[in-house]
Amino acid sequence: MEGFNPNFLQDLVEMKMPFGKYKGVTLCDLPEPYLVWFHAKGFPAGKLGMLLSTLYEIKINGLEYLLKPLK
Known part of the structure; x- marks a missing residue:
């Protein structure tokens, strides 16, 4: 992939949600229904939106096991 940052997946297990109901929760620990809500309403712009x-x-494809070695 052109421009793919290899640290992108690492960010999912290190970065915390900066706002909202789950402020301070590590992104990979956000509940699936919250992500489904964002999908319906629109993800934020920028890097956070790409990560979410x-x-x-x-999560919807059952691939969380990909993140376990990075935790």
Whole structure:
């Protein structure tokens, strides 16, 4: 992938949600229904939106095991 940052997945297990109901929760620990809500309403712009969108795809496709070695 052009421009893919190899640390992108690492960010999912280190970065905390900066606002909202789950402020301070590590992104990978956000509940799936919250991500589904974002998917319906629209993800935020920028890196956070890309991370949440990626996490949404990981969770709905049962791929959370990909993140376990990074934790």
